[in-house]
Structure formats: C-alpha cells, structure tokens
Amino acid sequence: MIEVKVTRLKREAEGILGVELQAADGARLAGFEPGAHIDVYLADGLTRQYSLCNDASETNRYCLGVGLAAVSRGGSHYLHMSLREGDALTISEPRTLFRLSRDATCHRFIAGGIGITPILSMIRWCVRHSIPWQLHYCVRSRMCAAYLDELSAFSDCVHVHANDEWGGQAADIQTLVSDVKMGEHIYCCGPAGLMDAVSRHGQQSGIPRENLHFERFTAPPTQISDNSDRPFTVVLAKQGLRCAVKPTESILESLERQGVSPPFSCREGLCRSCEVEVLSGEVEHRDYVLSEEEQVAGKSLMICVSRAKSDELVIDL
Ligand code: FES
Structure with missing residues (x-):
C-alpha cells in the first residue's frame, strides 16, 4: 500500500474529475506500464480501480480520471463530492491488465x-x-x-x-x-x-x-449474481480445509464465512487480485480478465466470481 496526497483536482469534462496524486513522503512512485491502474482504498472498506492517464515515464505523480457514475456505488460519488486538494489517500501499486502489444505494427x-x-x-x-x-x-x-x-x-x-x-x-x-x-x-x-x-x-x-x-471496470449487472447456481465443495490443499460453497455465495464469500481471508479487490472478476491456482476439478469461469486460452487451460480461477462445474474443486490455498 502507498500513502499519497491529493496535489491537484481539475474538472476535465462534464462528470469527469482529474486527480493528481503524489507520495505523501515526497518519495518517487513505482513506475507503471501504459494502461495500468491502481486500487484506491476508500472509507468503509470500499476499493475502486482507476486507470493512470499520465506519462508512464513519470515517477513523481499518478494522474487519474474519475467519471461520476450515473448510479454510483459510493466510490465516484465520494471522490467527486468530498475529495479536496491536500487530502490523504491510500492506494495500491500499479497493476497492468490492459497493455500494448509488442507484436503490433x-x-x-x-x-x-x-x-x-x-x-x-x-x-x-x-x-x-x-x-x-x-x-x-x-x-x-x-x-x-x-x-x-x-x-x-x-x-x-x-x-x-x-x-x-x-x-x-x-x-x-x-x-x-x-x-x-x-x-x-x-x-x-x-x-x-x-x-x-x-x-x-x-x-x-x-x-x-x-x-x-x-x-472493463464494471461487470454487467446480470453477471454479478445468478440464482441458478449449484453448490459444490472447495478444498484448500495447503490448509487442509474443506468448505461448502452455497448456491448463493462465491468461493471467496464461503472462505470468509469460515474465517479464511484470501486477498481480493474488486470482487467482480475484473482485477485478478484474487486469482488462485487450480489443482484439480473443473472451473466455470465468470471473470473478465483471463484470456480465452487461460480459461480453457483452467489452471487458475478468480474466486470472487468463478465457480466449479465439478462437485469438488481443489485450489492452492
Ligand atoms: S477480486 Fe478482482 S478479480 Fe476477484
């Protein structure tokens, strides 16, 4: 996690707020690839992902553009209405899921x-x-x-x-x-x-x-929950735990219910931070970050949204 302060706010267009962040202690920030994003940790456990739009060679600042969502789930509304220059924020290191291809002409x-x-x-x-x-x-x-x-x-x-x-x-x-x-x-x-x-x-x-x-930064609403899901068992190979996953909950929710706290961020299959290796079992992928080839290979899954097609799924946790 990185502590930063808001050094500039600018209205970039109707409903779009430009936010410039610098390290709270004045240190250099981690470099990033074009297309990278950061997690911004807000009050009440809210985490939101925002893309970096400045020059990737800059290490003195990160610049974000925050669109005011028509139906805000809290993040964009808070940033638009309450954020002020000089405020402190906690963010993650940049991550890149959307990158330029080196093969492209x-x-x-x-x-x-x-x-x-x-x-x-x-x-x-x-x-x-x-x-x-x-x-x-x-x-x-x-x-x-x-x-x-x-x-x-x-x-x-x-x-x-x-x-x-x-x-x-x-x-x-x-x-x-x-x-x-x-x-x-x-x-x-x-x-x-x-x-x-x-x-x-x-x-x-x-x-x-x-x-x-x-x-993608938001999942289509119909994909976030599905009432027709079936139960299955997830086995945590390292911890030797067996957890029943109910039709109404994700693997992540099932683990949290049983006191296990794996890392996560978006909880919508968009950010890859909850990715876990699959040791056996068949996965029903519901994320938006794995390529088609990765989904077919079935070597990992996003435990915040994906489920098992088989009765049992053994994962590397
Ligand atoms: S928490 Fe973001 S993909 Fe699972």
Missing part, C-alpha cells in the same frame, strides 16, 4: 467516455516512441470529452464521435473496425455496450482475438 484505440484514461497513457507512449496509432473517441457530446485539449495536438490521429453532432446516433462500430490492417491491434475501454460491439464486429471482420484488447 500499429495501434487503434476506441475509447468510450471515461474509457479514455488508460488509452491516454498508451497514446503518450506511442507518441514518445513514434509508434503509429489512431484514436476513435466516442462521447455523448464534446462537453463530456475529457483531455480534448491535449488530444487536439494530434488532430490527424484523433477522431471524435460526439453523438449529439449526429442526431443522437452512436458511432458505427462496424465501420470503425472494417479497415484494420494486418498486424494492427485494437484496444477498447468504455461502456459494456461499446466493448461488446467492438468485440463482435472485430471478430466478424476477421481480426484475430489476440489482437483485440479490452479493459
């Missing part, structure tokens, strides 16, 4: 709203290393588009689609991915509908799955 970014934040640090890296890129930035209106001033310096590469300039029409994703070249990778962060459309049209256009990259 060029990068195509598709950002929806606050999804611009991880992509902005990727763009800064591309500019610094003279890697070809283009951005399609999809917003309701330019009033809601953060960092437009900075992006205007790259007008040849930046295409803004503001729905209100097209009679309320959202961007045509099929067209956005129809001319992707061999070796070009697509990176998408934004609302679930946008990411689903990019995934669907990207695959229909013949883009290999490994060339499509997504960053």
Whole structure:
C-alpha cells in the first residue's frame, strides 16, 4: 500500500474529475506500464480501480480520471463530492491488465467516455516512441470529452464521435473496425455496450482475438449474481480445509464465512487480485480478465466470481 496526497483536482469534462496524486513522503512512485491502474482504498472498506492517464515515464505523480457514475456505488460519488486538494489517500501499486502489444505494427484505440484514461497513457507512449496509432473517441457530446485539449495536438490521429453532432446516433462500430490492417491491434475501454460491439464486429471482420484488447471496470449487472447456481465443495490443499460453497455465495464469500481471508479487490472478476491456482476439478469461469486460452487451460480461477462445474474443486490455498 502507498500513502499519497491529493496535489491537484481539475474538472476535465462534464462528470469527469482529474486527480493528481503524489507520495505523501515526497518519495518517487513505482513506475507503471501504459494502461495500468491502481486500487484506491476508500472509507468503509470500499476499493475502486482507476486507470493512470499520465506519462508512464513519470515517477513523481499518478494522474487519474474519475467519471461520476450515473448510479454510483459510493466510490465516484465520494471522490467527486468530498475529495479536496491536500487530502490523504491510500492506494495500491500499479497493476497492468490492459497493455500494448509488442507484436503490433500499429495501434487503434476506441475509447468510450471515461474509457479514455488508460488509452491516454498508451497514446503518450506511442507518441514518445513514434509508434503509429489512431484514436476513435466516442462521447455523448464534446462537453463530456475529457483531455480534448491535449488530444487536439494530434488532430490527424484523433477522431471524435460526439453523438449529439449526429442526431443522437452512436458511432458505427462496424465501420470503425472494417479497415484494420494486418498486424494492427485494437484496444477498447468504455461502456459494456461499446466493448461488446467492438468485440463482435472485430471478430466478424476477421481480426484475430489476440489482437483485440479490452479493459472493463464494471461487470454487467446480470453477471454479478445468478440464482441458478449449484453448490459444490472447495478444498484448500495447503490448509487442509474443506468448505461448502452455497448456491448463493462465491468461493471467496464461503472462505470468509469460515474465517479464511484470501486477498481480493474488486470482487467482480475484473482485477485478478484474487486469482488462485487450480489443482484439480473443473472451473466455470465468470471473470473478465483471463484470456480465452487461460480459461480453457483452467489452471487458475478468480474466486470472487468463478465457480466449479465439478462437485469438488481443489485450489492452492
Ligand atoms: S477480486 Fe478482482 S478479480 Fe476477484
């Protein structure tokens, strides 16, 4: 955990708060990769993930963009309404689940709203290393588009689609991915509908799955709980414990109920911090972070959301 202080707050666009953090003791901060995010630990045990949007070569600060969620579960509302310059916060080291591919010959970014934040640090890296890129930035209106001033310096590469300039029409994703070249990778962060459309049209256009990259910060509500689940037993190999997992609880909740406290953060299958190795048994993966190949391999699972298909699952805990 890192203790930081809020050194700058700035309204970046309608509903988007820019937050600059520096180490509380003035020390250098850990480096990060473009696309990385940090956990921010808030009161009442709330943990929220926010992407870093500044230049990844900077070690004196982390910059976040916080979108005010339409239905806030506490995190974004608190940061927008109560955070002040000079406040102290506790954060995690940066983690990277959304990274630029070294194999790509060029990068195509598709950002929806606050999804611009991880992509902005990727763009800064591309500019610094003279890697070809283009951005399609999809917003309701330019009033809601953060960092437009900075992006205007790259007008040849930046295409803004503001729905209100097209009679309320959202961007045509099929067209956005129809001319992707061999070796070009697509990176998408934004609302679930946008990411689903990019995934669907990207695959229909013949883009290999490994060339499509997504960053999710919220799980679709229907995936968070499912009343049709069946019970199973999870065996903790190292601790020699057997725990019954009820249909209404996750493995993580079952372990907590029995006094075991494995690490976790998002509890929605988005951050990978609860990942545990599977020693035997068949997994029903419900996370958003493992690749298709990793899910098929079944060597690990996110215990906050994934379940067992078999009656028993032995895990390395
Ligand atoms: S706690 Fe984030 S994936 Fe499980």
